[in-house]
Amino acid sequence: xxxxxxxxxxxxxxxxxxAALEMMKENFFNPNxxxxxxxxxxxxxxxxxxxIAKYIGAEDKELFFTSCATxxxxxxxxxxxxxxxxxxxxxxxEHSSVxxxxxxxxxxxxxxxxxxxxxxxxVDIDHLLSLVDDNxxxxxxxxxxxxxxxxxxxxxxxxxxxxxxxxALFHSDGVQAALKTEPINALGVDYYSLSAHKxxxxxxxxxxxxxxxxxxxxxxVGGGQERGFRSGTQNTPYIAAFAAAVKDFVKTRDIERTxxxxxxxxxxxxxxxxxIVGKNNNSGYILCVCLDGAKAEIVQNAACDKGVIIGKGxxxxxxxxxxxxxxxxxxxxxxxxxCIRISFCNDTTMDDAVAASKIILECADSIRRGNV
Ligand code: PLP
Numbered sequence: 001x002x003x004x005x006x007x008x009x010x011x012x013x014x015x016x017x018x019a020a021l022e023m024m025k026e027n028f029f030n031p032n033x034x035x036x037x038x039x040x041x042x043x044x045x046x047x048x049x050x051x052i053a054k055y056i057g058a059e060d061k062e063l064f065f066t067s068c069a070t071x072x073x074x075x076x077x078x079x080x081x082x083x084x085x086x087x088x089x090x091x092x093x094e095h096s097s098v099x100x101x102x103x104x105x106x107x108x109x110x111x112x113x114x115x116x117x118x119x120x121x122x123v124d125i126d127h128l129l130s131l132v133d134d135n136x137x138x139x140x141x142x143x144x145x146x147x148x149x150x151x152x153x154x155x156x157x158x159x160x161x162x163x164x165x166x167x168a169l170f171h172s173d174g175v176q177a178a179l180k181t182e183p184i185n186a187l188g189v190d191y192y193s194l195s196a197h198k199x200x201x202x203x204x205x206x207x208x209x210x211x212x213x214x215x216x217x218x219x220x221v222g223g224g225q226e227r228g229f230r231s232g233t234q235n236t237p238y239i240a241a242f243a244a245a246v247k248d249f250v251k252t253r254d255i256e257r258t259x260x261x262x263x264x265x266x267x268x269x270x271x272x273x274x275x276i277v278g279k280n281n282n283s284g285y286i287l288c289v290c291l292d293g294a295k296a297e298i299v300q301n302a303a304c305d306k307g308v309i310i311g312k313g314x315x316x317x318x319x320x321x322x323x324x325x326x327x328x329x330x331x332x333x334x335x336x337x338x339c340i341r342i343s344f345c346n347d348t349t350m351d352d353a354v355a356a357s358k359i360i361l362e363c364a365d366s367i368r369r370g371n372v
Contacts, residue, residue, distance in 0.1 A: 016200055
């Protein structure tokens, strides 16, 4: 099998599996217990937090473990605004775990403003800034698009927003960006969400970065874990796996090699008459291709039968019709239906990626000719 749907999820690294198993079998104690094995597990969680903080560019006290990035994003939209009456600005490129909480606020009367995207899938910064004013309480812009790999210049956007609206807080969904672009502390953001299953850890663990100058009210209250900010017994096996996966990811990361693989596939698909969605300044880890005359879903299944796994838009909204983000870039409904998403990880090889692209093109060709 050639697995090229790493933006949906990644294979769990061996180091992450071992770390989780150890916490399940040997160090299963409740980290909040006051006897020694419990205290040791708590200390271990804190060492994991420190390790993760070091690699993603944060201080350990700025990180709160959550069950997933969806929780982190919801937390910011539910409790992260200092002035709940202010307006909220998001980009049209947000993942549904930002977009839907924003729409829920809108249904409860909040003024939600949505900034347009350019043809490469990045937010139109001039339009976004025109929506920001003195009454803006929160701005949220995705760092790397899960649909196209478009990279938003978060540092510049965040500082421009703060110049225009001193009281606005800035959040970025960094799920597809973490460890693949700049560290968090280079961005100047107030909040940043992360999900571990995109970098070799299991599904069901994420974190929210909250700048140390800020306080966020907890969304989950109860036993007061995570220094009172996120109650619920800590998921110690997955926290251990998260830290192990981060170290592994950093060790195996080779951005130049990943960029070269993406560039090669752009060449292969372009010469076959396909349109590349978001060609410029994109993450090397994600490639969105609009196939020539074949529906993505049929190609996806045909390629899967031949051992090649690719995506078509966000996996978590796979059951929803259409694609809000691709439409916002200006693609027609027919083009949207033809878009596949190919996403890489550190272990993707050039040979596998090229072989997969040929199989995808063969499948698309058979479908176009009506042979599937
Ligand atoms: N944000 C982005 C950009 C994503 O790609 C995803 C997952 O696909 C999420 C948020 C949600 O992450 P999780 O599965 O941890 O809730």
